[in-house]
Amino acid sequence: MTGRRAALRVCVTLLLTAVLPLSSSAQAPSEAVDLVLPRPLGAGETAVIEIRLGALARGQEVTVTTASGMLLGTVSPFGLRAGEDAGTYALPVPTDAIGGGRLTIRLSISQPGGSRAPTRQEVRSVTLKVAPRP
Numbered sequence: 001m002t003g004r005r006a007a008l009r010v011c012v013t014l015l016l017t018a019v020l021p022l023s024s025s026a027q028a029p030s031e032a033v034d035l036v037l038p039r040p041l042g043a044g045e046t047a048v049i050e051i052r053l054g055a056l057a058r059g060q061e062v063t064v065t066t067a068s069g070m071l072l073g074t075v076s077p078f079g080l081r082a083g084e085d086a087g088t089y090a091l092p093v094p095t096d097a098i099g100g101g102r103l104t105i106r107l108s109i110s111q112p113g114g115s116r117a118p119t120r121q122e123v124r125s126v127t128l129k130v131a132p133r134p
Contacts, residue, residue, distance in 0.1 A: 032067065035128035037101040047093040048131045049105065051075060052124040053086035060110050062118060066097050067104040085124075093128070103128055 037047060049064060049072065056062075062075045073091035080086055097103060107126070109118040 033105050033107060033126050035103045035105065035126065037098065037103075037128055038130060040101060041095065041098075041130060044133050045130050046133045047095070047098055047103070048129050049091045049093055049103075050088060050125075050127045050129055051091070051107075052088045052126075053077065054121045054124050055083050056080065056086045056109075056122055057111075058082075060122075062123065063108045063110070063115065064091055065106050065108075067106060070094075070097060072097070072105065090131075 035049070041047060051062065051064070053062065053075065056077060058080065060077075064072045064074070066072060072093060075086075075089045075091070077086040077089075093103060105126070107118050107123055108115040109122055
C-alpha cells in the first residue's frame with residue numbers, strides 16, 4: 001500500500017469520526033490503557049496515539065475514547081486479507097485531553113450486536129508519541 005493511500009485512509013477515518021456520532025453500542029466494555037508522553041510538547045508539536053493492529057475480521061472497527069468518554073477516533077481498516085495484520089494507524093490527541101503528560105484511553109472493537117474489549121492479538125500496541133503539528 002502506498003503512503004498516499006494510507007494517509008487518505010486515516011484522513012477519511014478521522015473525517016467520518018468527526019461527522020458521525022458515537023453509537024450507543026460502542027459504549028460497551030473496553031480496555032483502559034494508560035499512556036505517557038515521552039517528553040513535554042514543544043511549540044509546533046502535538047500528541048499522537050499510534051495503534052498497531054493485528055488481524056481483524058472484515059468490518060471490525062477499533063474505537064478510541066478518553067477515560068472520560070471523549071471520542072478520539074475510530075480506526076476502520078478496509079481491504080484486509082484474512083489473517084493479515086491490519087496495519088498501524090495514528091490518531092491526533094487534543095492537548096486538553098492530556099493531563100500532566102499522561103492520557104488514559106479506552107479501546108473497544110465492534111462486533112455483531114455491539115462491541116467488546118479488543119484482544120492482545122487484535123491490538124498489538126498503543127503508544128503516545130510527539131509529532132510535528134500539521
